[in-house]
Amino acid sequence: MGRYVARRLLQMIPVFLGSTMLVFAMMYVLPGDPVRALAGEQTVDPAQIAAMKKDLGLDLPFWHQYWNYLVGLFQGDFGTEIASGRPVSETIADAFPITIRLALFAFVFTVLVGISIGVFAGLKADTLRDRGLLVLTLLLISVPSFVLGFLAQYFFAHQLGWVDPNVSAEANWGELLLPAVVLGSLSLAYVARLTRTSIAENLRADYMRTAVAKGLPRRRVIGVHLMRNSMIPVVTFLGTDLGALLGGAVVTEGIFNVQGVGRAVFGALQHREGATVVGIVTLIVIVYLVTSLLVDLLYAVLDPRIRYA
Incomplete structure (x- = not known):
C-alpha cells in the first residue's frame, strides 16, 4: 500500500505542473495590459509602465515567469495583486x-x-x-x-x-x-x-x-x-x-x-x-x-x- 501511495504521489507531479502551466499560459496570452489598465483613461509615461512591469516581473518571458511562480508557490507565496498590492x-x-x-x-x-x-x-x-x-x-x-x-x-x-x-x-x-x-x-x-x-x-x-x-x-x-x-x-x-x-x-x-x-x-x-x-x-x-x-x-x-x- 505504501509503495502504491508513493507511486501515485509521484504521478501527481506532472499532472500538477501541466494543469498549472496551462492555466498560467491562458492568463499570459489574454489580451490587454493589466499595468496599463491601472491608469484608466489617463495618459501615463511608457517608461513608468515599463518600470512597473519590471518590478512585477511581467517583462520576463513566459517560462521565466512560470518558474518564478513555482518557486514562490513552494515557499508559500502565491504572488501579489497588481491593482491593490495585496498578497x-x-x-x-x-x-x-x-x-x-x-x-x-x-x-x-x-x-x-x-x-x-x-x-x-x-x-x-x-x-x-x-x-x-x-x-x-x-x-x-x-x-x-x-x-x-x-x-x-x-x-x-x-x-x-x-x-x-x-x-x-x-x-x-x-x-x-x-x-x-x-x-x-x-x-x-x-x-x-x-x-x-x-x-x-x-x-x-x-x-x-x-x-x-x-x-x-x-x-x-x-x-x-x-x-x-x-x-x-x-x-x-x-x-x-x-x-x-x-x-x-x-x-x-x-x-x-x-x-x-x-x-x-x-x-x-x-x-x-x-x-x-x-x-x-x-x-x-x-x-x-x-x-x-x-x-x-x-x-x-x-x-x-x-x-x-
Missing part, C-alpha cells in the same frame, strides 16, 4: 473558507439525498417511483444552474420568505442552505441515477441470490452485500465531484452574493489579475488530486478483492 494568499484566505463550507454543504446534501433516493428507486426498478426518479433527475440535469438558482431565490426568498435572497459576509450555515442545494442539484441527479442503476444491476447478481438462499436477514443482504458492491461507481463520481463543486460555485456565488472563490475569480478575470486566478485554480487542482487518491484507496475498503501491492 494573493490573503485573498484566498478570505474567500476559500466560505467556498469550502458551501461545497461541503452541497457535497453532504448530494451524498445523503442522492444515494437515498437512488437506493429507494433501485430496489424497485421499473415501478412508478423509479420512473418518477428518472423524470426528476432528467429535469435537474436539463435546467441550467443559473436558472435553477434564480427560481429558487424567487420562490423561497421573495415569495415565501423562508430565507434571505443574499448571503451576508459571515456566510453562516443557515444562509448557505439554499445556495448549497442549488449547487449540488446537478451532482445529486447524477449520483441518484448512478446509485439506482448500480443497485438494480447488482440485485440480479449471483452473489445476491446466494446471500438470500443462505437465509441472511434482508437488512444484512442490502446493507452489507448490495451496498458495498454498488457504491464503487458512485464513489468514483463523488471523488471528482468535490473539486467540481469548488469550481462550479462561480455561478451560484454570483446569484446569492456569496463572497467566496467564485466572486474572487470573476473579479480577478475582469481586472486581469492573473496571480489570483492561478493561485485559486492551483488549490482546486490540489483538491482534485488528493480526492482522486483517496477514492482509489477507498476501493480496497468497498471491495476486498482489490489489493494494492
